[in-house]
Amino acid sequence: MGKHEISYVRVERDLYPTPRWVTEALLAHINLNRLMIWEPAAGKGDIVKVLRDSGARVVTSDIADYGFFLDALIDFTSGQVPPAPFTAIVTNPPFGHRNTLAETFIVAGLKHLTHGASLLALLLPADFDSANGRRRFFGECPAFTAKIQLTRRAVWFPRTDGVRAAPKENHAWYVWEPSRLRVKRPNPEAPPRPEGGLVLKKSTPPRHRSARDILGSAARSGEPGTT
Numbered sequence: 418m419g420k421h422e423i424s425y426v427r428v429e430r431d432l433y434p435t436p437r438w439v440t441e442a443l444l445a446h447i448n449l450n451r452l453m454i455w456e457p458a459a460g461k462g463d464i465v466k467v468l469r470d471s472g473a474r475v476v477t478s479d480i481a482d483y484g485f486f487l488d489a490l491i492d493f494t495s496g497q498v499p500p501a502p503f504t505a506i507v508t509n510p511p512f513g514h515r516n517t518l519a520e521t522f523i524v525a526g527l528k529h530l531t532h533g534a535s536l537l538a539l540l541l542p543a544d545f546d547s548a549n550g551r552r553r554f555f556g557e558c559p560a561f562t563a564k565i566q567l568t569r570r571a572v573w574f575p576r577t578d579g580v581r582a583a584p585k586e587n588h589a590w591y592v593w594e595p596s597r598l599r600v601k602r603p604n605p606e607a608p609p610r611p612e613g614g615l616v617l618k619k620s621t622p623p624r625h626r627s628a629r630d631i632l633g634s635a636a637r638s639g640e641p642g643t644t
């Protein structure tokens with residue numbers, strides 16, 4: 418089953434520990450070694466442990482305590498910062514009802530990029546960037562840098578009944594960095610474009626030109642050898 422599939426009871430505060438290989442997929446593409454990383458929804462520390470094993474230093478917080486050591490209890494959406502400095506933010510955020518909490522995590526994370534953080538990496542559904550209402554976080558956001566698509570599906574609920582898990586959801590790491598090349602700042606608070614309100618400019622396919630067309634226009638332009 419996947420985090421969003423509806424055939425199960427949702428876990429309180431979306432506590433779905435991240436399998437080790439999912440964090441390793443991020444580390445295969447981005448060198449976080451020696452950075453000071455904030456894991457702001459640390460849960461039981463599954464991402465934290467992999468980051469630390471890779472050589473990163475990690476400051477940890479969550480809105481709730483699950484027995485894993487936390488540096489602070491913080492609601493990430495409040496704008497509060499942890500007690501130690503950090504340069505990057507990495508987490509698998511709670512998605513919340515209709516993904517609204519995941520969007521609030523992006524907004525909060527992008528604010529930290531405008532205040533000095535150098536990287537934000539969030540694990541989200543693979544189609545998260547395809548909604549028109551979220552263009553401000555992706556195509557229209559100068560800070561949006563990369564999408565690292567997972568090539569396997571994560572099992573969020575290991576089965577205990579002996580049946581092989583067959584998750585249906587794809588996920589990706591989405592990465593933002595402050596844009597150095599463009600003046601425009603990420604504006605996470607810009608209102609979303611109304612759904613369905615975007616008019617795509619239609620491109621007219623070039624009209625097929627027959628040999629007679631071509632010869633005809635050449636003749637009209639007076640080119641030699643065409644009369």
Ligand SMILES: C[S@@+](CC[C@H](N)C(=O)[O-])C[C@H]1O[C@@H](n2cnc3c(N)ncnc32)[C@H](O)[C@@H]1O
Nearest residue numbers: 430433434435458459460463480492493509511
């Ligand atoms: C999908 S789990 C991820 C846990 C951990 N990051 C991991 O990957 O194993 C989401 C976590 O977000 C935490 N959470 C939910 N709402 C939060 C909030 N507003 N601020 C900080 N953490 C929150 C939950 O308590 C839970 O630990």
